[in-house]
Amino acid sequence: MTHDETLSPAFAAGVVANQAERRAAGLREFDYIVCGAGSSGSVVARRLAENPAVTVLLLEAGGDDVAASVSDPLLWQANLGGARDWGFVAEPSPHLNGRAMPLSMGKGLGGGSSINAMMWSRGHQTDWDHFAQETGDAGWGYQSVLGMYRRIEDWQGAPDPLRRGRGGLFPVETAKDPHPLATAMLHGAADVGIPTFADPNGAMMEGSGGAALCNVAIRGGTRSSIFRRYVYPVMAQPNLTVLTHALVTRILIERCQARGVEVLLDNQRIQVRARCETILSLGAINTPKLLLQSGVGDAAQLRRHGIALAEHLPGVGQNFQDHVMAAGCGWASPEPLVPRNNQCEATFFWKSDAQLDTPDIQAILVELPGGVQDPGAPLAESWKLLPGLVRPKSRGTITLTGCDPLQPIRIEAQALADPDDVAALVRGVTLCREIANGAAMAPFNRGEVAPGNLTGAALEAFVRESAATVWHQAGTAKMGRDAMSVVDAELRVYGIANLRIADASIMPRVTTGNTMAPCVVIGERLAMLMTATRVGARSGVHAHDGLPADEERSRPVEDALGRC
Incomplete structure (x- = not known):
């Protein structure tokens, strides 16, 4: 379905009817649960939902994206400090003459891609090669990422077959x-x-x-958010459920395996189970927060707050960059x-x-x-x-x-x-x-x-x-192979099976330039890895397009995927 077709009243009515039916059918269990409908989570949800044999739940703590302040590129600053902004504020700092710096972050369908300045910046070649070095996985290197960008983009500038793509889901053009x-x-x-x-x-x-x-995410004078381009066109499908105003409060962890999430919805806490995997795409502030609330993080910090330890990962919440x-x-x-x-x-x-x-x-x-x-x-x-x-x-x-x-x-x-x-x-x-x-x-x-x-x-x-x-917070659940790493090269949380992270928190260091485009790559990369892992699990072969990850830390997750 083309983007223009999704603009019709008939399609919008079909989306509303389908989502109402999905919610009425119950929220007990899905194959995959994606937490956060921002620049990475929207990509993961779309790619998973492309397989009609699986069911996908996309949870978003904020509301919808229907507003002039979202669609009109000239009004983007009107969202800062409002309902579509988490409104985080850093602690007062002596390095800023005692000031407390506001840290806006998108809250609602599309996340930051619905409220940001719409700048599309690929990240420097050395950023991606650094990711590959940190993880030992060539799939994160620049040459691999170039291929992903070519598939993602519908580039409207001068042809550059090596670096730019046409016909992808996401439109990019020069101002x-x-x-x-x-x-x-x-x-x-x-x-x-x-x-x-x-x-x-x-x-x-x-x-x-x-x-x-600048390259901008604007087409026909209207903002192109990642949610609108990736998720909305498939919201009439019976295998995708999208819930707004659904705050994820805890990951359900049983015997070192993620089994779903606890969600605050309509002032009630409900539990939703994931048959296969749970993916966190809540951003570099809320992703570490949810991990810590769920007992994944530094044991001493969790002990101070009376939270039962699920896995000691001292890197959770560290390495914050902006x-x-x-x-x-x-x-x-x-x-x-x-x-x-x-x-x-x-x-x-x-x-x-x-x-x-x-x-x-x-x-x-x-x-x-x-x-x-x-x-x-x-x-x-x-x-x-x-x-x-x-x-x-x-x-x-x-x-x-x-x-x-x-x-x-x-x-x-x-x-x-x-x-x-x-x-x-x-x-x-x-x-x-x-x-x-x-x-x-x-x-x-x-x-x-x-x-x-x-x-x-x-x-x-x-x-x-x-x-x-x-507004480019990153790094608080970084991928890598050292003691402070939280996820491996395939974005699997160390020590917790069936749990992955896809957002800017996994960056070992923040990329050069605006982070929306790299977050789309992170979502696409995870979707590719999950598809390859499913195929490998069924065939008995571990499918991977880069260098092997740490086998000892990866085995519990692969075993769980095999059962899925």
């Missing part, structure tokens, strides 16, 4: 008819020695950096800016230190004022060029505050805790000022609002005071 400010920024980047590219996800993501117009930007850099415009596309149409990746091998800074041109205001001009007459860290060294933690699943999680983000991160971001601010105050952007620059010509300690203080998240 159409961009604001002249965006093209001026590219010229300004070139003036300081940053090469420009036609495609930020082509050769640019294999080298030392560059500047380009892209952080200096959000206060702004310039006054001679005239009001008429918004276009997603209002973030141009970007560059570059190195804060010439001795680095790959970019560690990403700057985004933001064509709306946010908090930047020239005292002598209306708020609508300003713009930003915001540098952010894409290779942060700082690491934080996620820990419980109590045993009740409804209690808040404690987030010690530790943004800018590492002095190297501060130094890199200071250099990023200096670079953005050089570009924005240069000749190419002069027609759009009525004067710098902030930070001005600060140096030394004053500039560092500005960076700490204006630092803000780019």
Whole structure:
């Protein structure tokens, strides 16, 4: 079924009727339970549901995605801080001058892909090769991932058969008819020695950096969320049940095997069983929270909260990473800016230190004022060029505050805790000022609002005071082979059979650039692995397209899959 066909009133009515029938049929048992309908969970649910012989339950704690603030690319910021945002806040930090940083995260069908800025960023070649090295699995390497991206994308730009695909489920295009400010920024980047590219996800993501117009998840002037493109077209099928306002509060673990989940639905706690596997796709904050609530994590932490230990995995909630930007850099415009596309149409990746091998800074041109205001001009007459860290060294933690699943999680983000991160971001601010105050952007620059010509300690203080998240939390249930790893190369939770994780929490380190596209790859990769494992279990052969995982830790899961 094409996307256009799903827009018809008849199809929408069929979805409503089918989902009502599915719920009326009961929620006792399914083959697969996917927790979280975001950028990874939506992919996994779709791919599993493509097999009519299996039943799939997709659970989402938030509500639907029917709102102008979701569909209209110009309104994406209206979702931040509202009902479609989990509204997490990190602990006050001395590294941010005592501030508590808000950490928005998508809540509702589509997750972050329904409220984000719609930027599609593939991740640098070295990111994926690092994943392969950490896991010992070539299937996570760049060459393998390129093949996945070609299958995922319906690319609407210049042909690049090696790196871009056409005809996939997800539409990707270069920002159409961009604001002249965006093209001026590219010229300004070139003036300081940053090469420009036609495609930020082509050769640019294999080298030392560059500047380009952004790839955006927009088609026909409407946002393309992962849920709308992957799950909605199959919601009329009898083997897929999608529940909103369904908060997963606990994984049902019996004798080191996940047997389903406990869900808070309509103010009642119900248990739903999974005959085969349960997949967590709740994001880098809620996934470790649910694991800890279910007894999977550091034994000492669980003991403090009176939670029975199911498996000692000290890495759960550790390794928290996020892209952080200096959000206060702004310039006054001679005239009001008429918004276009997603209002973030141009970007560059570059190195804060010439001795680095790959970019560690990403700057985004933001064509709306946010908090930047020239005292002598209306708020609508300003713009930003915001540098952010894409290779942060700082690491934080996620820990419980109590045993009740409804209690808040404690987030010690530790943004800018590492002095190297501060130094890199200071250099990023200096670079953005050089570009924005240069000749190419002069027609759009009525004067710098902030930070001005600060140096030394004053500039560092500005960076700490204006630092803000780019909403790319990752790493808190990382895959790998060391003692702090939570999942193996096939995303199976160590020590707990029939339980896998697919979201940004499994990243050993956060990818370079926006994380939506890598999360889609994570979902696709898990779907491929699960299909291969099912085939291998039936035939007696373990199907795998990369290097073998640790046999001793993997065997309980394979045995369980064989029974499934």
